[in-house]
Amino acid sequence: MDITVIGAGVVGVTTAHALARRGHRVTVIERLSGPAEETSRANAGQRSYGVVYPWAVPGLARKALFWLLERDGPLKMTWPPSLETLRFLFATLRYANAPGVYGLNRRAMLRLGEYSRQCFHDLESAHDLTFDGEHDGLMHLASTPEAMTEYLATSELLSELGIAHRLLGPEDVRAREPGMTGSGPLFGALRFETDGTGDCHGFTRALAASAESLGVTFRYGTTVTALEGDHRQIRGVRVSEEGGGEEVLDCDAVVLCAGAASPKLARSVGLFLPIYPVKGYSLTVPMDHPERGPYSTIHDDRYKVVSTRLGDRLRATGFVALSGFDRRIPEARLETIRRSVASRFPGAADMSAATPWTGFRPMTPDGPAIIGRGTRDNLYLNTGHGTFGWTFSAGSAELISQVIDGESPALNLDPFRPGRFAE
Known part of the structure; x- marks a missing residue:
């Protein structure tokens, strides 16, 4: 599939990398000049899977x-x-x-942390x-x-x-x-x-280079202005480049990984994200x-x-x-x-x-990230990770890739479902 990932922070880049390894053709759209230039730039450096x-x-x-x-x-x-x-x-x-909500959500987040730890080890073993x-x-x-x-x-x-x-x-x-x-x-x-450390900015840039070697296209300095389609599917992503005009990028699926910028885009397709x-x-x-x-x-x-x-x-x-x-x-x-x-x-x-x-x-107001299918058949979300984006990034990237490919995800994603705030 041709998949557009919106956002080149650590969550967006790990998602793009996971999808490319599965054989998808991936384009990443980022409004800033490079990967990990916003929230992923200088965070705490801890991969706190158990915390x-x-x-x-x-x-x-x-x-x-x-x-x-x-x-x-x-x-x-x-x-x-x-x-x-x-x-x-x-x-x-x-x-x-x-x-009971806190206890259930904490267990779900700890399970995601442990899964992400395994995914980080796999990434670090396979790539320099x-x-x-x-x-x-x-x-x-x-x-x-x-x-x-x-x-x-x-x-x-x-x-x-x-x-x-x-x-x-x-x-x-x-x-x-x-x-x-x-x-x-x-x-x-x-x-x-077994918790870890690391420079999130350095990791994201290194993984972006690896993703490019797998065929991922990164378009920096490019802003997504709208998601276009009908009530069932996203048909394209409207973007504007600095100093240039607008264009619509056709795609088979969209993954929203835009962090704190996600709610505005989600609203355009009727999805409420209280991030x-x-x-x-x-x-x-x-x-x-x-x-x-x-x-x-x-x-x-x-x-x-x-x-x-x-x-x-x-x-x-x-x-x-x-x-x-x-x-x-x-x-x-x-x-x-x-x-x-x-x-x-x-x-x-x-x-x-x-x-x-x-x-x-x-x-998010409850705490868990937002991972799963959105309000359109081909809209997926991997966002809202709060203070644990660096920690969860490798695991959530694998999970959303499993969802996109129609597989049963490795973890129960019910606590992370995108539509839970409208219930």
């Missing part, structure tokens, strides 16, 4: 209020909030308070991809005794699902992370044994003393900041901000990230010289 969880967590209202009032709290919101922000929050609270990628585990620190109690409960669920993990005491944590010499409180950690651009920030800097930096990925539960080693670089990421598509980077947010790094890995890098970034994670 995934829904956005709509029970007790969210109480936690959100506390975080909003706390100076270094991980949740921030523009005031007054926009109507779009309020709608997203109300929808989130509805899912958070729905009995350079992106500072490792699978040396990930640790969630416990800065309070209460955090360790929560990790005990999490450990039971992980054991139920067969996800490799260990509970560690403070001495074990420091033995695994000798660079962690800071004064931040430490009562132990939950270690995810909100949840904003995050990161700092990336070469390490002056790599031996003082993290060995793999460390989640500091005190600041909700993730520090990751990417080769000889340190990347630290934090915050979820509800501010629409506002690209401003407040200095206060960066200072919180710097405080977290200093409290765990002092002297590893000059964080004042780090390169800042902000991006928009495409979040």
